[in-house]
Amino acid sequence: xxxxxxxxxxxxxxFAMVCALELxxxxxxxxxxxxxxxxxxxxxxxxxAVAKDVDKVFKVAGSTAHVYTLTGSQATGxxxxxxxxxxxxxxxxxxxxxxxxxxxxxFDGVKYKFNLVGPDVTADEIATMCDRILTRRQxxxxxxxxxxxxxxxxxxxxxxxxxxxxxxTEKNATVFAxxxxxxxxxxxxxxxxxxxxxxxxxxxxxxxxxxxxxDSQKRLATEHAVFDDVGRGEPVREAGNGQGTLMSSFILLRxxxxxxxxxxxxxxxxxxxKEELEQKIDTLKYQKAAMNxxxxxxxxxxxxxxxxxxxxxxxK
Numbered sequence: 373x374x375x376x377x378x379x380x381x382x383x384x385x386x387f388a389m390v391c392a393l394e395l396x397x398x399x400x401x402x403x404x405x406x407x408x409x410x411x412x413x414x415x416x417x418x419x420x421a422v423a424k425d426v427d428k429v430f431k432v433a434g435s436t437a438h439v440y441t442l443t444g445s446q447a448t449g450x451x452x453x454x455x456x457x458x459x460x461x462x463x464x465x466x467x468x469x470x471x472x473x474x475x476x477x478x479f480d481g482v483k484y485k486f487n488l489v490g491p492d493v494t495a496d497e498i499a500t501m502c503d504r505i506l507t508r509r510q511x512x513x514x515x516x517x518x519x520x521x522x523x524x525x526x527x528x529x530x531x532x533x534x535x536x537x538x539x540x541t542e543k544n545a546t547v548f549a550x551x552x553x554x555x556x557x558x559x560x561x562x563x564x565x566x567x568x569x570x571x572x573x574x575x576x577x578x579x580x581x582x583x584x585x586x587d588s589q590k591r592l593a594t595e596h597a598v599f600d601d602v603g604r605g606e607p608v609r610e611a612g613n614g615q616g617t618l619m620s621s622f623i624l625l626r627x628x629x630x631x632x633x634x635x636x637x638x639x640x641x642x643x644x645x646k647e648e649l650e651q652k653i654d655t656l657k658y659q660k661a662a663m664n665x666x667x668x669x670x671x672x673x674x675x676x677x678x679x680x681x682x683x684x685x686x687x688k
Contacts, residue, residue, distance in 0.1 A: 400438055400467045402459045402507070403430040406452055407443040408475025408516070409487045415545065419475045420444065422549045426472060429556045433625055438462070447475075449493045456501040468622070469507040471498075474549045477516030479540025484521035486514075495525035502531070511571050511622055515549035518542065523600055523607050532601035532619045534575055536582075538609075544594040551581035556625055567627045572611060572619040575599055579609070617655055649679040 407423035410416030420443045427441040440455050442448075456471075463469060476487040485492040502510060510531040514522050521540020526533045536548035555561040555577035561569050563576070579597045586593040598607035601618035608615045653675050660668050 400436045400463070401433070401470065402438045402440075402463050402467060402505075403433075403470045403472070404440045404455055404459065405430075405442070405472040406447055406474065406486075406488075407441075408447055408473065408477075409489055411476060411487070415476070419549075422474050422553050423472075425553045426474075426556070429553070429625065445489060447488050448490045449488050449497075450490070452488070452493065453501060456505065460501075460504040460506070463505055463507050465506055465508055467507045469502070469505050469510045470513070470624070471502065471511070472513045472552075473498075473516055473519075475516050476545065477514070477518040477522070479518040479521035479543070481540070484518060484525065484540055486516060486522075495522035498522070499525045499528070502526070503528070509618065509622060511619075511624075513552065513571075515546060515552060517544055517546055517595075519546075520598060520607070523598070527600050527603050529603035530618075531603060532571060532599060532622060533607070534571070534597065534599045534619075535607065536595050536597050538596040538598045538607070542595055546582075546595045547585050548578055548582050548595060548597050551578040551585075554578070554581065559627060562627060568623045569625045569627065570620050571622040571624055572616055574624055575619065621655075645682050649675055649682060653679070 403426075405423050405426045407419040410419050423441055423443050427439060430437055430439045433439075438459075440459070442451055442455065459469065473486055478485045478487065478492070484495040486495075486498065498512075502512065508530065510528075511534070512526050512531065513534045514526075515536045518537060518540045519535035520537040520542060523533050523535055536546040552574060555574040556569060558577070561573050561577040563573055575597065582595065582597065583593065596609065598609050599615070599619060600607040601616065602614050610616075611620070653672065656663075656668065656672050656675065
């Protein structure tokens with residue numbers, strides 16, 4: 373009798389795991405991109421072009437992608453509020469949410485503002501709008517000048533925040549947005565060859581390219597991108613001490629075989645399991661310094677072996 377109950381319990385547990393993976397695999401991603409006020413024709417065209425490129429990239433991300441893009445006369449505070457309110461009504465707890473801000477920002481020493489057609493919006497107002505979206509994870513990418521000044525208001529548990537500048541005092545126009553969208557278009561950004569591009573990989577690609585731009589122009593860099601994905605404290609430029617875990621697991625795009633598997637219902641559960649294991653391995657690597665070496669090796673070996681089995685199933 374006990375054996376029969378154990379088998380039933382194991383069966384229920386396995387079914388629950390499969391259901392959880394199915395839910396994860398079907399989870400939607402809501403992408404909102406806003407190109408703010410340019411002020412000059414050159415900036416206006418540049419911001420709009422980058423936003424449209426982002427729009428194209430995300431619209432081919434699959435059936436679970438919900439893409440909203442605001443440019444030109446649509447890039448107003450009221451329209452942004454309406455769009456994020458729509459996302460708040462539709463998005464579920466297991467979904468992901470990505471907000472990308474392109475354009476100019478300002479910082480007066482106290483408040484950061486994103487420059488839009490009509491009244492600007494503050495970082496506090498943006499944070500309040502995002503707080504109403506009850507998705508499990510969020511990513512805010514602020515590519516504007518002075519964007520570092522927005523981080524204290526935006527940071528929150530479960531939300532990764534990327535800023536093109538390390539503080540609100542770096543006020544020159546940035547080039548980070550150009551290389552952020554390039555990261556989403558260049559397979560080379562997939563440095564771990566997982567057929568996915570994570571927020572961490574996109575950040576690393578864009579920061580490297582941004583630094584290269586200033587070097588090639590023989591100019592002093594006026595922007596230094598940073599991020600925070602633990603929801604507190606000072607933003608950083610590199611992963612470590614817990615920072616980077618969320619961004620490494622936050623998949624922005626799937627490529628090649630990963631996208632094919634995601635579109636195949638028979639392989640979608642395996643793909644979700646693969647991504648779960650990859651996230652586990654990344655987390656272990658970040659925690660290595662604080663772990664017992666034997667425990668670390670044991671857990672890493674077990675995860676790698678399981679990942680190999682899952683990959684074998686995907687390759688069939």
